[in-house]
Amino acid sequence: MQNAMKLTFAGAADTVTGSRHLIEFGNQRILLDCGLFQGFKTLRERNWNAFPVPPGEIDAIVLSHAHLDHSGYLPVLCRDGFRGTIYCTAPTRDLAEIMLLDSAHLLHEEADFANRHGYSKHTPARALYDVNDVRRCMKRMQTVDWGKTFRVGKVDVSFARAGHLLGAATVTLTHQKRQLVFSGDLGRQSDLLMPPPAPLTGADVLIVESTYGNRRHPPEDTAEVLARCIRETAARGGMILMPSFAVGRAQALLLCIGRLLRERRIPKLPVFLDSPMASRATAIYKKHASELRIDQADLRALLTCAKSIATPEESKAIGQLNYPAIIIAGSGMATGGRILHHLKTYAGNPRNHIIFPGFQVPGTRGAKLLAGDRATKIHGNYVDVNAQVSQIESLSGHADADEIMQWLRQFRKAPRLAFVVHGEREASDTLRMRIRDELGWPADAVEHMQHVLI
Numbered sequence: 001m002q003n004a005m006k007l008t009f010a011g012a013a014d015t016v017t018g019s020r021h022l023i024e025f026g027n028q029r030i031l032l033d034c035g036l037f038q039g040f041k042t043l044r045e046r047n048w049n050a051f052p053v054p055p056g057e058i059d060a061i062v063l064s065h066a067h068l069d070h071s072g073y074l075p076v077l078c079r080d081g082f083r084g085t086i087y088c089t090a091p092t093r094d095l096a097e098i099m100l101l102d103s104a105h106l107l108h109e110e111a112d113f114a115n116r117h118g119y120s121k122h123t124p125a126r127a128l129y130d131v132n133d134v135r136r137c138m139k140r141m142q143t144v145d146w147g148k149t150f151r152v153g154k155v156d157v158s159f160a161r162a163g164h165l166l167g168a169a170t171v172t173l174t175h176q177k178r179q180l181v182f183s184g185d186l187g188r189q190s191d192l193l194m195p196p197p198a199p200l201t202g203a204d205v206l207i208v209e210s211t212y213g214n215r216r217h218p219p220e221d222t223a224e225v226l227a228r229c230i231r232e233t234a235a236r237g238g239m240i241l242m243p244s245f246a247v248g249r250a251q252a253l254l255l256c257i258g259r260l261l262r263e264r265r266i267p268k269l270p271v272f273l274d275s276p277m278a279s280r281a282t283a284i285y286k287k288h289a290s291e292l293r294i295d296q297a298d299l300r301a302l303l304t305c306a307k308s309i310a311t312p313e314e315s316k317a318i319g320q321l322n323y324p325a326i327i328i329a330g331s332g333m334a335t336g337g338r339i340l341h342h343l344k345t346y347a348g349n350p351r352n353h354i355i356f357p358g359f360q361v362p363g364t365r366g367a368k369l370l371a372g373d374r375a376t377k378i379h380g381n382y383v384d385v386n387a388q389v390s391q392i393e394s395l396s397g398h399a400d401a402d403e404i405m406q407w408l409r410q411f412r413k414a415p416r417l418a419f420v421v422h423g424e425r426e427a428s429d430t431l432r433m434r435i436r437d438e439l440g441w442p443a444d445a446v447e448h449m450q451h452v453l454i
Contacts, residue, residue, distance in 0.1 A: 091167025163187020202413025258301025
């Protein structure tokens with residue numbers, strides 16, 4: 001089949017992490033996203049497997065956005081022989097640099113800590129990649145403006161706004177008048193920071209995410225839920241810990257807390273942003289403020305409501321507080337970063353409150369704590385969890401099932417095939433059935449390493 005298109009779902013198929021979709025047009029190969037697997041150990045181990053094709057045989061990588069489950073494998077692929085161009089939007093390039101550098105530092109620190117304390121099953125423990133690998137891949141990034149068509153060999157490519165995160169894009173590939181649309185991660189209609197996803201006219205082939213494919217966001221007032229949590233915890237003299245993604249979620253939290261303080265809906269507590277990467281990301285949000293849906297007053301609230309904690313010594317100091325405060329620290333699923341040290345200090349006190357603002361991948365520490373674990377293993381030792389644990393799902397940056405369907409209904413040209421990815425099995429299959437039943441489109445919830453020839 002001379003004009004055949006071959007798809008290989010090398011990640012984010014039957015799971016919500018590790019986005020990697022290889023598209024082949026004849027002898028030309030384009031990789032959509034290049035993400036890390038996160039969560040369960042069996043998934044994380046996939047990061048150490050050889051890529052299904054030699055990296056040097058991939059012509060280009062098109063990056064939908066900067067989150068590590070979409071970009072975090074780039075340093076490995078570049079180290080192992082990829083020599084093409086990585087295309088993305090300008091905000092994505094800025095955010096990816098700080099996220100990948102931070103990831104490299106964390107991977108090194110975790111390996112070093114494991115070696116020093118002897119709790120790794122592998123001797124010696126080693127990092128998946130290092131800072132030099134990150135710098136190598138950053139040299140291959142080329143930014144592209146919204147709506148501008150660029151050529152990758154014989155394929156035309158363009159980006160449209162996806163919402164979800166600063167710089168996040170849906171991707172359209174056109175080859176011999178056939179269009180493939182990749183949704184990337186879709187944002188919400190009423191996101192605090194980002195405008196809603198841009199409508200697209202249609203596609204011949206569709207790859208659509210399904211993170212919330214079987215759920216609706218609760219119809220709650222996010223600000224009031226957060227305000228109530230803060231007021232109740234402060235009233236009993238407790239500390240509020242908020243494990244947060246440094247990019248996107250942290251800025252939404254800062255905006256929400258800044259508004260609550262300005263409107264005097266919460267007591268004037270100290271707010272600490274204990275994440276150097278989140279501080280750097282906030283500066284990038286300021287740089288690209290025209291991409292946001294907020295006004296100057298909200299931007300000031302976002303930028304000024306918290307004290308940024310830079311050094312490990314400052315972080316240790318706020319780990320010894322004896323008065324109510326709000327600590328926002330990475331990582332978002334409590335899998336690493338400075339939040340672990342605060343959990344070790346504060347999780348045992350029933351007056352305190354651990355609030356997870358958004359989705360938790362199954363298998364992560366955050367998901368286990370929300371499921372009721374009363375002890376969690378941190379740095380080789382178990383820590384009792386007596387603090388209140390809760391979740392604010394409405395702070396998620398992902399479109400829910402109804403919002404995904406709303407975006408799809410805007411297509412004037414129905415795809416001949418729709419592939420559902422980036423969701424747990426139940427979420428993907430539920431969305432698949434909705435697409436089939438409500439829109440009448442053929443749809444398939446794909447499996448890991450499934451190959452499709454179209």
